[in-house]
Amino acid sequence: MxxxxxxxxxxxxxxxxxxxxxxxxxxxxxxxxxxxxxxxxxxxxxxxxxxxxxxxxxxxxxxxxxxxxxxxxxxxxxxxxxxxxxxxxxxxxxxxxxxxxxxxxxxxxxxxxxxxxxxLNKFCGKCGNVTIRGDKERSIICPKCGNIVYPRISPVVIVAVRNGDKLLMAHNIDNPNPRLFLISGFVEIGESLEQAAHREVMEEAGLKIKNLKYFGSQPWAFSDSLIAGWTAELDGDDTIHRQEAELSEAKWVKREDIPEYETDVSISCCLIENFRRGFTL
Known part of the structure; x- marks a missing residue:
């Protein structure tokens, strides 16, 4: 990664x-x-x-x-x-x-x-005054009202959902890369990472999941994020109800039909490769 x-x-x-x-x-x-x-x-x-x-x-x-x-x-x-x-x-x-x-x-x-x-923080979001960089820690400070802003790190979940020898794969409409990846999304206020994983799979694919297990995490500067990766199993009906506003494609892909993914950049590729090679977690 x-x-x-x-x-x-x-x-x-x-x-x-x-x-x-x-x-x-x-x-x-x-x-x-x-x-x-x-x-x-x-x-x-x-x-x-x-x-x-x-x-x-x-x-x-x-x-x-x-x-x-x-x-x-x-x-x-x-x-x-x-x-x-x-x-x-x-x-x-x-x-x-x-x-x-x-x-x-x-x-x-x-x-x-x-x-x-x-x-994004040249001006104070509280009083509108010009801000300055902190000299004691990584922060942005308003010298007028004292408001302090710290780096934005938005939590994200990504889930590899398996159904026997098939993996739920999808393509986000905003991703210029045409390859299929996994269901993912930002964590909402007031929910845990686990709750976010369940919600995202339901929202984007209309599927219930079970046996959710933590896989790992990575910083993802491309969306100012920290991504938590998970594996899970399908729970019940495997009929996909794709969220058209988010995904251009979503489908079950057999293990033998998944091409090799390079794992030097993204946790999504690591999760896919983990399944393709036999799913060790």
Whole structure:
């Protein structure tokens, strides 16, 4: 999964730190990140590369520290939406990180998660005053009324429902990837993770489940989320009643008909592979 980057080590502890020329720099315009083109792919530019675009030296760097992986840090430099894209660069959505190396994928996506949160809280939601970044912890503070905002991490559940040798698979209408995945959704206020798993399967597929078991979790910066994965068994009638507003497809797929899924990014693929290989949990 995306956070499994060993032997590399993520340090996401809040701190204030000066940049080095070879550190990564995310230039964020409120919705997308400036990435450097390298052939048919993209990489995260370094602090030195960003500074060279404006002819500045490192003493004039305007970004701030976010996190580190091993001995390389990730910094953020926020720019306005109309920031002119330099030649050889392109503003890209967060999905671009998924095709990068494990370090850039995890570090870039997590940094973009923080950048998105910061961009949404430039003004206080309580009094409307301009906010500032906290200097003791990762927070955004209103200097006028004292309101404090912490990073947004929305809980999500994803469920692998089995019916004998068949797995419930689905395609969300908002997912540009045409492959089938699993039922998932955000946890509602006032419900447990287990209750959310039951509700999501019922809402999206019209099915009851039983024997719900925890599988694992992962950070998912692409939706500002933390995903909890579950396995379950069908309980009763196997007739699918697809929620058309959410899913373009939902069906039972036999184990032998499921293609191989790569497990280096998402817990959804790990759950599918777990079933395809014999369902060990």
């Amino acid at each position: 995306i956070h499994e980057i060993a032997p590399h080590v993520l340090d996401n502890q809040f701190k204030i730190q000066d940049p080095k020329s070879n550190d990564y720099c995310l230039v964020y315009n409120g919705s997308k990140t400036l990435l450097k083109k390298e052939g048919n792919s993209y990489v995260i530019p370094t602090v030195a590369e960003i500074l060279s675009l404006s002819g500045k030296d490192i003493a004039d760097f305007e970004g701030h520290y976010l996190l580190s992986i091993d001995d390389r840090a990730f910094f953020l430099q926020a720019v306005p939406e109309d920031f002119v894209t330099p030649e050889g660069y392109e503003f890209m959505g967060n999905r671009a990180f998924r095709n990068m190396s494990p370090v850039e994928r995890m570090g870039g996506a997590t940094s973009a998660h923080i950048a998105h949160w910061e961009s």
